[in-house]
Amino acid sequence: MATPVLEIRDLHVSIGEKEIIQGVHLTIRGGEVHAIMGPNGAGKSTLAAALMGHPAYTVTSGEVLLDGEDLLQMPVDERARQGLFLAMQYPAEIPGVSLGNFLRAAVNARMGEEQGLSIMAFHRKLMETMKSLGIDPSFAERYVNEGFSGGEKKRSEMLQMTMLTPRIAMLDEIDSGLDVDALRAVAQDINRLRGPELGLMIITHYERILQYVEPDFVHILIDGRLVRSGGKDLVAQIEEKGYDWLRAEAGLPAGTAE
Amino acid sequence: MTTSSTSLWSRESLLLWAKQRGEPDWLVQQRLSAWNALEQLSWPRWERTDLPPLDDQRLQPAESDVAGAQEGLRQQLGITAEGKTLVLPGGTIEDRSALPEDVLFEDLGQAVLGSGDHWQRWLGALVPAQTDRFTALATALWQSGTLLYVPKGCQIDVPLESYLWLPQGGAWYSRTLLMLEPGAKVTLVLGSAGPRQGEVLHAGILEGYVSAGARLQLVILQNNGAEADLFLQRHLRVARDGQVSWVLGDFGGGLQHTVTATDLSETGASMESWSVMVVGRGQHDDLEVIATHDAPNTRSEMETRQVVTEDGEAVYQGTTDIHRGARGTVAYNRERTLLLSDEAHADALPVLRIDENDVVASHAASAGEVDPEQLFYLESRGIPEPLAIEMIVAGFLAPLLDRIPVATVCQQISQLVQAKLGGSVR
Ligand SMILES: Nc1ncnc2c1ncn2[C@@H]1O[C@H](COP(=O)(O)OP(=O)(O)OP(=O)(O)O)[C@@H](O)[C@H]1O
Ligand SMILES: [Mg+2]
Numbered sequence: 001m002a003t004p005v006l007e008i009r010d011l012h013v014s015i016g017e018k019e020i021i022q023g024v025h026l027t028i029r030g031g032e033v034h035a036i037m038g039p040n041g042a043g044k045s046t047l048a049a050a051l052m053g054h055p056a057y058t059v060t061s062g063e064v065l066l067d068g069e070d071l072l073q074m075p076v077d078e079r080a081r082q083g084l085f086l087a088m089q090y091p092a093e094i095p096g097v098s099l100g101n102f103l104r105a106a107v108n109a110r111m112g113e114e115q116g117l118s119i120m121a122f123h124r125k126l127m128e129t130m131k132s133l134g135i136d137p138s139f140a141e142r143y144v145n146e147g148f149s150g151g152e153k154k155r156s157e158m159l160q161m162t163m164l165t166p167r168i169a170m171l172d173e174i175d176s177g178l179d180v181d182a183l184r185a186v187a188q189d190i191n192r193l194r195g196p197e198l199g200l201m202i203i204t205h206y207e208r209i210l211q212y213v214e215p216d217f218v219h220i221l222i223d224g225r226l227v228r229s230g231g232k233d234l235v236a237q238i239e240e241k242g243y244d245w246l247r248a249e250a251g252l253p254a255g256t257a258e
Numbered sequence: 259m260t261t262s263s264t265s266l267w268s269r270e271s272l273l274l275w276a277k278q279r280g281e282p283d284w285l286v287q288q289r290l291s292a293w294n295a296l297e298q299l300s301w302p303r304w305e306r307t308d309l310p311p312l313d314d315q316r317l318q319p320a321e322s323d324v325a326g327a328q329e330g331l332r333q334q335l336g337i338t339a340e341g342k343t344l345v346l347p348g349g350t351i352e353d354r355s356a357l358p359e360d361v362l363f364e365d366l367g368q369a370v371l372g373s374g375d376h377w378q379r380w381l382g383a384l385v386p387a388q389t390d391r392f393t394a395l396a397t398a399l400w401q402s403g404t405l406l407y408v409p410k411g412c413q414i415d416v417p418l419e420s421y422l423w424l425p426q427g428g429a430w431y432s433r434t435l436l437m438l439e440p441g442a443k444v445t446l447v448l449g450s451a452g453p454r455q456g457e458v459l460h461a462g463i464l465e466g467y468v469s470a471g472a473r474l475q476l477v478i479l480q481n482n483g484a485e486a487d488l489f490l491q492r493h494l495r496v497a498r499d500g501q502v503s504w505v506l507g508d509f510g511g512g513l514q515h516t517v518t519a520t521d522l523s524e525t526g527a528s529m530e531s532w533s534v535m536v537v538g539r540g541q542h543d544d545l546e547v548i549a550t551h552d553a554p555n556t557r558s559e560m561e562t563r564q565v566v567t568e569d570g571e572a573v574y575q576g577t578t579d580i581h582r583g584a585r586g587t588v589a590y591n592r593e594r595t596l597l598l599s600d601e602a603h604a605d606a607l608p609v610l611r612i613d614e615n616d617v618v619a620s621h622a623a624s625a626g627e628v629d630p631e632q633l634f635y636l637e638s639r640g641i642p643e644p645l646a647i648e649m650i651v652a653g654f655l656a657p658l659l660d661r662i663p664v665a666t667v668c669q670q671i672s673q674l675v676q677a678k679l680g681g682s683v684r
Contacts, residue, residue: 052638055630080640092635096653102636105649109640143653144635160639 003030004067004083004167004199006051011062013043013050013224019060020046022224028168028199035210035235036203038221039243044203045089047221048170052086053079066168081110083167087157087174089203093145099156100126100140103163110164129162133189150177158189169193170201175209187212207239220246227252267318269293272398280371284378292387292397302390302489306573306605307515307544316459319399320428322347323453327423334451334481334510336673337421344420346432347402356416362407363418366435369405377405380435384465384493384521392461392489400433403462408442408472417445417477417664424452424486429459436466436494438474445475445664450482451510457485464492468500470524475503477667481674482510484540490516498524498553505662506533507671508543509678519548522556522584532658533562534671536678537570537602544573549591551584551617558588563658564595565651566602567679577609580617587617595625596654598647598679648679 006028013021020043028034038044050057051064053076064071066082074082094102103126108116117125130137135155145153154174161169171190175183190213194200202213210218210232218234219226222243227250228234244254272293276286301309323330327345331337344350346365357363370377387397404420424430438444452458460482468474474494482488488511496502502520520529529549537543549558564572578589595604608621628650636646655675659668 052634054634075643076634076637077640077642077646080638086638088635088638092629092631094632094635094650094653096656097649102639102649105636105641105645106639109642109645164639 002067003196005029005065006071006084006168006199007063007065008051009063011047011050011064012060013046014058014060015046015056020057020224021050023062024221024224024226026219026226028201030167030199031194031196032217033194033200033202033213033215035215035218035232036201036221037205037218037235037238042221043224044221045172048086048172048201048203051170052076052084077109080164085161085164085166085169087154087161087169087171089172089176091145091153091157093143095143095146097144098141099144102144103160106160107163126163129159133159133162134185135159151179151182154178154186155182158186162189162193167197168199168201170203172203173205174202175204175206183209184212207235210235222247222250223252225250267314279367282370282373282375284375285370285381288378288382288387289398292394295388295394296391296398299388299391299394302392302515304515304544307513307542310513312459316429316457317395318428319401319431320425320458322423322425322430324423326453327421330423330453331421331449331451335421335449335479336670337419337449344404344418346404346420346422357414358409358412360409361412361414362405363420364405365402366405366433367400367402377435380437380465380467381433382465384495385463385491389491393463393491395429396431396433396461396463399429399431400463401431403433403435404446404448405435406444406446407437408439408444410439411441412439413443414445417447417475417666419447419449422448422450424450424458424460424482426453426456427458429461432460432462434462434464436464436474436476438466438468438472438500440469441471442469443473445477447477447479447664447667449479451480452482452486454483455485456483457487458483459487459489461489462491464490466494468494468496468502470498470500472497473501475505475663477505477507477664479507479667479670479674480510484510484512486511488514488516490514492517493519493521494529495521495523496527496529499526500524501527502529503663504529504531504533504547505664505667506531506535506545507674508533508535508537508545509674511543512540513542515544515546517546517548519550520558521550521552522558523552525553526555527553528557530558531560532661533560533574534655534658534675535562535564535572535574536675537564537566537572538678539568539570542571542573546575546577548577548579549589551578551580551587551589553584555586556584559590561590561592561658561661562594562606563655564593564604564606565598565654565675565679566595566604567598569599569601569603571603573605575607575609576621578611578619578621580612580614580619582613584614585616587614587619589617589619591619591621593623594654595623596651597625597627598651644680648676651675651679
């Protein structure tokens with residue numbers, strides 16, 4: 001299969017009457033890691049969720065192509081089956097549905113009816129993957145995200161990503177709430193998945209994860225616009241100076257978004 | 259049954275029919291006095307269920323297609339009818355060999371013949387004929403039903419199953435009697451289903467006596483056609499330290515009103531009730547579960563989960579009645595509803611009546627729709643919406659199913675839920 005490519009052209013996204021994303025251009029190709037940073041409320045999660053098709057967000061204009069296909073025409077599940085993945089900042093809890101059963105349905109959906117795994121084969125793959133990610137096998141029996149600690153939820157998102165082998169993955173604050181060891185482990189998991197078959201968008205507030213997972217591009221999102229793109233040296237600058245100088249540069253009012 | 263059905267519709271023909279069956283005098287008299295009472299009785303009036311006018315035509319006892327029963331039951335309830343199974347009407351029972359000899363498990367209609375006045379005092383003691391027109395009709399005209407008698411100390415490990423296949427039109431009247439002697443233990447599955455098409459009415463009475471220290475697990479599954487209207491009265495009395503566990507799975511039927519009552523009449527008696535209702539297009543399902551605490555240290559726990567789809571209407575009333583003197587009572591009453599469509603309608607009314615101070619009692623009810631965040635999460639992993647909703651429903655029911663003590667019944671219920679939603683969610 002050809003290298004994946006996600007093309008976002010002049011994307012505008014609103015919640016109700018309020019425009020949150022105000023014209024974003026971005027292209028992510030297989031093999032690339034794009035970091036997206038920006039102050040609280042800038043619209044990072046909105047961008048990712050809108051790309052995934054969350055019903056609360058309305059795309060008012062713009063175009064998004066996944067491997068040349070019109071992503072915005074696809075229902076959410078179709079986007080996922082085409083290889084888009086979103087590790088959520090706040091993953092939902094699904095009481096009564098075990099992580100194992102959930103993943104089985106997801107893997108079968110992603111692989112298509114014919115290529116779906118037998119129960120046995122799936123179980124073997126799940127156990128191997130959990131082992132390699134250092135996740136206790138008992139999690140397969142637990143209800144999806146219910147009672148998971150913050151860090152466990154993030155690990156569960158990584159498990160799902162690993163099982164589903166996406167082509168373009170968006171990781172929304174996969175590093176938040178992780179202790180130092182867990183952070184290193186998650187970074188390792190990401191690095192293991194890196195390759196020409198996977199394009200990555202990593203949304204983060206912290207330099208740390210980007211020291212482990214070196215980004216090819218760093219973009220700064222402020223007030224719904226990508227105000228600056230650059231290399232990983234941008235991360236250190238942000239760490240040192242914050243975001244106000246970028247606001248000033250972009251002619252935006254200083255201070256945090258409302 | 260060879261008598262043609264319409265001939266039952268008068269006092270004289272009822273008398274003749276009962277005599278031809280060879281029924282004992284007390285039973286014939288019981289039928290006739292119920293028939294006579296019909297005149298004075300009105301149709302029941304329920305708070306949230308309206309009864310349409312019922313003409314004599316709809317009330318005529320009809321005969322059921324015994325030959326089609328096995329296949330129909332297989333399709334609609336997923337049963338194999340193998341093993342210790344009674345299929346009504348007809349009353350065939352297979353594999354009786356494994357039952358202890360003094361256990362009675364058969365068609366009540368057969369059992370009352372030639373057994374003197376043995377059953378007289380038990381029939382109508384908990385659900386009197388005069389309760390309403392339906393109970394009077396059922397008392398007068400009942401055609402068959404399950405009899406289960408388990409003698410003292412007898413513990414039966416395999417579940418006994420009894421299935422009813424309704425006729426395609428007209429009415430069916432049933433009467434069920436359960437008796438557990440002290441220390442007896444049994445699991446009974448009562449299933450009912452009927453042809454997918456056809457306007458049919460079923461009025462039935464179930465009475466059961468759970469003696470001291472006896473344990474009854476009673477599973478009642480129903481998946482009738484969409485035009486089957488069901489009016490059922492079930493009533494159990496539990497003696498000292500007796501235990502009852504109800505599992506109710508309601509899937510089919512059109513208009514329904516069911517009362518499921520348990521009297522905790524002696525010290526230490528307990529009941530639990532787990533109900534699953536899936537109510538869909540054109541259905542109105544009104545379920546009333548009552549626990550009456552009439553003695554000290556009695557315990558009741560009821561939980562109902564309703565899933566309502568399309569324009570279905572679900573009504574649930576869980577009543578906990580704690581009488582004076584029932585010291586040390588513990589009672590829980592919970593109800594949760596999941597609405598799958600904007601047209602779906604649900605009413606849940608937990609009622610707590612307490613006339614005693616020394617009790618622990620609580621009730622809770624909640625209703626909600628599918629959480630869009632949960633749906634988005636599942637869909638974002640590639641799971642199509644109908645399957646995602648099925649999974650959310652299964653998850654919603656899981657905590658309740660987990661408490662059902664019979665594993666095969668859990669599976670059966672899960673499959674019925676899936677089959678039903680598979681048709682309506684897509
Ligand atoms: N469902 C929603 N309803 C109303 N407002 C919303 C909703 N989701 C996001 N917003 C608003 O949109 C703006 C952007 O939010 P978003 O979550 O995208 O920010 P973010 O950049 O991810 O912030 P953070 O770094 O804190 O995670 C915020 O002002 C937020 O309050
Ligand atoms: Mg965010």
